[in-house]
Structure formats: C-alpha cells, structure tokens
Amino acid sequence: MSALKNVCISKLDKKQLKNEPDSQYISQLSNAFMAFTKGAENMQQMYEKLQERVDYLTGELEKKDKELEEANRLASLGELAAGVAHEIRNPLCGIELSASLLQRQLNSFAKDKDKAELTANIIEGVRRLDNIVVNLLTFTREKKIVYSVFDPEQLLDEAIAAIEVKIVKNKVTINKKKDCAICVLNADKEQIRQVFINLILNAVEAMPDKGNLEISLSKKNDRLLVISFQDTGYGITQDVLGKIFNPFFTTKDHGTGLGLSISYRIIENHKGKLSVKSVRGKGTTFSVSLPVNIG
Ligand SMILES: Nc1ncnc2c1ncn2[C@@H]1O[C@H](COP(=O)(O)OP(=O)(O)O)[C@@H](O)[C@H]1O
Numbered sequence: 207m208s209a210l211k212n213v214c215i216s217k218l219d220k221k222q223l224k225n226e227p228d229s230q231y232i233s234q235l236s237n238a239f240m241a242f243t244k245g246a247e248n249m250q251q252m253y254e255k256l257q258e259r260v261d262y263l264t265g266e267l268e269k270k271d272k273e274l275e276e277a278n279r280l281a282s283l284g285e286l287a288a289g290v291a292h293e294i295r296n297p298l299c300g301i302e303l304s305a306s307l308l309q310r311q312l313n314s315f316a317k318d319k320d321k322a323e324l325t326a327n328i329i330e331g332v333r334r335l336d337n338i339v340v341n342l343l344t345f346t347r348e349k350k351i352v353y354s355v356f357d358p359e360q361l362l363d364e365a366i367a368a369i370e371v372k373i374v375k376n377k378v379t380i381n382k383k384k385d386c387a388i389c390v391l392n393a394d395k396e397q398i399r400q401v402f403i404n405l406i407l408n409a410v411e412a413m414p415d416k417g418n419l420e421i422s423l424s425k426k427n428d429r430l431l432v433i434s435f436q437d438t439g440y441g442i443t444q445d446v447l448g449k450i451f452n453p454f455f456t457t458k459d460h461g462t463g464l465g466l467s468i469s470y471r472i473i474e475n476h477k478g479k480l481s482v483k484s485v486r487g488k489g490t491t492f493s494v495s496l497p498v499n500i501g
C-alpha cells in the first residue's frame with residue numbers, strides 16, 4: 207500500500223512541476239488519496255478479521271460435524287445395545303429365577319449345602335452380567351428421568367439384596383445409619399438403584415477379605431439428602447483418584463470402568479453431586495447428595 211502511495215505522490219510532483227497547478231488542487235488530490243489509502247488499509251484489516259472469523263467458523267463447523275458423526279454413531283450403538291441388552295436380560299432373568307428356586311430347595315437339606323453354594327455362584331454371576339448390561343445400556347443411551355417418590359432406605363435394602371452373594375463371599379458387614387425421621391426422595395428410582403448397586407459393589411470389591419461398609423442417610427437444610435458409603439477397603443491412591451469417574455477407567459482385571467462414570471452422570475442429571483474421599487490403606491467414602499424435590 208505504501209509503495210502505491212509513493213508512486214502517486216511522485217506522479218503528482220511531476221504534474222506540479224510541468225503544469226504548475228494550483229496548490230489547492232494538489233492538496234485536495236492528496237487528501238483524497240490519503241482518505242483512499244486509509245480506507246484501503248481499513249478494508250485490508252476488515253478482510254483479515256473476516257478471514258480469521260471464517261477460519262474460526264470453518265473449524266467450529268468441522269468440530270460440530272465430528273460431534274454429530276459421533277452422536278450418530280453412539281445413537282446407533284445405543285440402538286444395538288438396547289436390542290442386545292433386551293435379548294440378554296430376558297434369559298438372564300430366567301436363569302436367576304431358576305437358580306434361586308433351586309438354591310431354596312437345596313438349602314433345606316443339610317447334605318446339599320455345597321450344591322446350594324454352587325447355585326449361589328450362578329446367581330452372583332448372573333447378577334454381575336445383568337449389572338454390566340444395564341451399565342452399558344445407560345452409557346450408550348441418555349435416559350429420561352422418570353420421577354417418583356420413594357424411600358431411599360428401602361431402595362438401599364433392595365440394592366444390598368441384589369449383590370448379597372458377593373457381600374457374603376467377601377465377608378463384608380453392612381451397617382445403616384440415618385438421622386432423618388422420614389427420608390424420602392423424588393427421583394428416578396431405577397437410575398438411583400443403579401447408582402446404589404454400583405457404589406455398594408465397588409465398596410465390597412475393595413474389601414476382598416472382610417471389611418465394613420457404613421451407609422448413612424442424612425438431611426441437609428431440608429432440601430438435600432446425603433447418602434454416604436464409607437468402606438474400610440484398600441482405598442484409592444491420589445493419581446488414580448483423578449481418573450475414577452472417566453468412562454472405561456478401571457484398575458480391576460475384569461472391570462468395565464463404567465460404574466462410576468454412569469453413576470456420576472445419573473446424579474448430575476438429577477442436579478445432585480457425587481463426591482469421593484479416600485485414604486490409601488484405610489478406606490473410601492463416596493457421598494451422593496440429591497435434592498429431595500418434595501413439596
Ligand atoms: N470403594 C472403592 N474403593 C477403592 N477403589 C474404588 C472404589 N470405588 C471405585 N474404585 C476405583 O475406581 C475404579 C472405577 O470404578 P468403576 O467405574 O465402578 O469401574 P469398575 O468397578 O468396573 O472398575 C475402580 O476400578 C477402582 O480402581
């Protein structure tokens with residue numbers, strides 16, 4: 207731009223020498239030229255800014271395209287998982303029912319105690335598979351919250367019963383405490399059940415050779431219900447602690463690494479919080495805090 211300016215000024219100078227035009231004319235021309243130069247510079251700046259904006263928007267568009275592709279991929283994976291999960295859960299349910307009936311019969315005869323134990327293993331395996339399928343299903347499909355009012359203590363009992371075999375096997379004792387006369391929640395019962403099962407299962411797995419799990423329910427300013435799960439297990443190191451809520455992160459040989467990431471998402475969707483405190487070698491406490499949502 208300044209090169210062009212120099213050429214024009216030198217042309218003007220020559221013209222002034224030859225024809226001796228009046229200085230006003232030259233000054234007007236020079237002003238017009240300056241204005242033109244300024245305008246051109248402004249336009250250049252605007253063009254550069256526009257180019258930057260276009261580059262940014264193109265990048266954003268490409269990012270959104272990738273996100274959409276990923277969402278579509280997850281959606282079809284979700285459809286597939288839902289179909290497979292349904293097909294798997296039905297026979298699992300049948301196996302569990304038959305094994306439970308068999309276990310009840312075997313338990314009534316002292317001589318069949320070892321057989322009853324074997325059936326307990328079948329039941330444990332089936333429930334573990336069912337939990338994995340449910341976690342996978344939740345991971346691939348965003349489920350709407352279906353609110354209902356329920357007693358969280360009763361739901362805890364149901365969750366404990368679902369993994370009873372494992373609790374007995376690992377010799378874990380569970381104590382419950384509550385400091386609210388009536389503890390009720392308005393939340394998605396099935397999703398909260400899944401959170402309870404995941405947290406209790408993790409606690410029990412962290413105590414492979416006996417331990418204690420204390421589950422306490424307490425109310426905070428009438429609006430929040432805090433349910434904490436305090437175990438005396440092996441605890442979590444500081445570097446692992448930062449990763450446990452990531453999907454597929456596991457330190458177990460046969461873990462899926464989905465339990466905590468799903469539980470975190472469920473609690474977050476309920477506008478609650480899932481937090482953790484742990485001391486290596488001493489134990490871990492997971493706390494779920496949920497809005498009571500009643501009245
Ligand atoms: N109560 C606990 N005590 C010790 N470690 C735990 C506990 N709960 C979770 N963890 C750690 O967090 C990891 C992720 O847990 P999770 O998402 O449930 O997946 P998974 O149980 O399949 O490994 C576990 O592998 C374990 O290292």
Ligand SMILES: [Mg+2]
Pocket residue numbers: 404407408464465466
């Ligand atoms: Mg787990």
